[in-house]
Amino acid sequence: MRPRLHRAALVLGSALALACGAPAAGAEEWDGLPGGAGRDEVYGICGACHSLMIVKQQGLSRDAWEETLDWMVEEQGMPELDRDTLDLVIDYLAEHYGVDKAGAARP
Numbered sequence: 001m002r003p004r005l006h007r008a009a010l011v012l013g014s015a016l017a018l019a020c021g022a023p024a025a026g027a028e029e030w031d032g033l034p035g036g037a038g039r040d041e042v043y044g045i046c047g048a049c050h051s052l053m054i055v056k057q058q059g060l061s062r063d064a065w066e067e068t069l070d071w072m073v074e075e076q077g078m079p080e081l082d083r084d085t086l087d088l089v090i091d092y093l094a095e096h097y098g099v100d101k102a103g104a105a106r107p
């Protein structure tokens with residue numbers, strides 16, 4: 001029913017306003033995704049279906065990320081991304097959540 005939905009939206013709105021009330025900080029903005037080209041896309045596209053935690057906990061090579069996203073499209077119903085967006089997303093993931101980031105201490 002519309003009025004109820006509307007109220008829920010208002011409540012959510014004020015919760016968000018509260019959460020964002022304190023400026024700066026920023027640590028948990030974007031669910032903790034580091035800044036950089038591709039962050040908007042990863043946040044918007046991947047966060048639409050599941051927690052970004054599931055993304056952040058991976059440490060995959062570029063190829064493995066590409067395979068994961070193919071799988072996301074073929075089996076999980078992710079809308080196929082155009083080549084440019086896909087490259088942007090994969091570059092971002094490989095840079096921030098690549099094999100080196102999973103614990104190995106390579107420079």
Ligand code: HEC
Binds near residue numbers: 047048049054072089
């Ligand atoms: C249409 C919904 C949808 C979108 C959009 C989506 N995913 Fe997923 N993703 C899923 C589902 C559903 C699962 C859980 C599959 C399972 O565990 O059976 C999943 C699981 C995963 C996993 C865990 C894989 C594993 O080995 O357990 C990763 C990593 C992942 N997604 C990354 C991404 C990334 C990165 C994006 C954005 C580019 C993305 N997903 C976008 C639906 C989606």
